[in-house]
Amino acid sequence: MSIKFIATAKLPTPWGVFAMHGFEDTETGKEHVALTFGELQADKPMLGRIHSECLTGDALFSLRCDCGFQLQTAMQNVAEAGQGFILYLRQEGRGIGLLNKIRAYELQDDGANTVEANERLGFPADMRKYDMIAPMLEKIGVHKVRLMTNNPRKVQAMKDVGMEVVERVPLQVGKNRYNEAYLKTKSTELGHMMSEYHFTEGHQD
Ligand SMILES: Nc1nc2c(ncn2[C@@H]2O[C@H](COP(=O)(O)OP(=O)(O)OP(=O)(O)O)[C@@H](O)[C@H]2O)c(=O)[nH]1
Ligand SMILES: [Zn+2]
Numbered sequence: 001m002s003i004k005f006i007a008t009a010k011l012p013t014p015w016g017v018f019a020m021h022g023f024e025d026t027e028t029g030k031e032h033v034a035l036t037f038g039e040l041q042a043d044k045p046m047l048g049r050i051h052s053e054c055l056t057g058d059a060l061f062s063l064r065c066d067c068g069f070q071l072q073t074a075m076q077n078v079a080e081a082g083q084g085f086i087l088y089l090r091q092e093g094r095g096i097g098l099l100n101k102i103r104a105y106e107l108q109d110d111g112a113n114t115v116e117a118n119e120r121l122g123f124p125a126d127m128r129k130y131d132m133i134a135p136m137l138e139k140i141g142v143h144k145v146r147l148m149t150n151n152p153r154k155v156q157a158m159k160d161v162g163m164e165v166v167e168r169v170p171l172q173v174g175k176n177r178y179n180e181a182y183l184k185t186k187s188t189e190l191g192h193m194m195s196e197y198h199f200t201e202g203h204q205d
Pocket of ligand 1: 050051052053054055065066067070091092093094095096101104105108114118148149150151154171186192
């Protein structure tokens with residue numbers, strides 16, 4: 001893993017002006033982005049999100065998932081807090097890539113759930129890696145985090161790279177009739193912590 005910082009520029013958004021920091025993973029060629037808002041402080045917990053790329057949800061207004069809603073809400077929350085960050089990681093489709101995600105959606109159109117579809121294509125349910133977050137957070141000066149996520153694996157990934165996750169902030173937005181079954185599968189099969197579904201004990205906070 002070799003993450004190289006490339007450049008910083010302003011990113012004006014409906015919620016305020018973020019700074020956009022570009023990074024290159026020189027091993028994979030992937031281009032990752034860190035957004036920061038306000039002056040970050042290394043000694044204080046910063047509100048933040050680690051967001052995995054979802055072209056369909058983030059850019060094409062798809063209602064099949066909750067990604068676009070989560071991204072918007074996270075950016076708004078950070079701007080309202082006055083300081084914080086979003087890491088936008090280019091691991092589309094939980095790491096299988098856009099075209100394989102479309103293949104997986106085709107299988108889901110025929111009745112498979114999101115985990116079964118990945119498996120039928122020969123992929124694990126979630127192929128994401130998070131080792132790029134350490135050098136990215138180092139560069140933007142974040143060490144303690146209030147992490148907006150429902151995914152316990154992201155909390156663990158942050159701890160694994162030495163970050164202090166002071167709090168997990170739930171991010172349950174954008175539920176609709178097209179993504180209801182997907183959200184349910186995430187909570188029952190992928191361990192996401194979502195309050196409206198029934199959990200076994202291990203899934204509670
Ligand atoms: N393979 C596959 N990937 C999907 C599907 N739906 C969304 N994704 C991808 O899943 C990733 C988002 O992961 P989620 O599991 O929804 O949420 P998370 O980001 O892990 O957890 P939160 O922080 O709670 O949002 C993005 O990379 C999406 O492109 C799907 O049906 N199949
Ligand atoms: Zn999505």
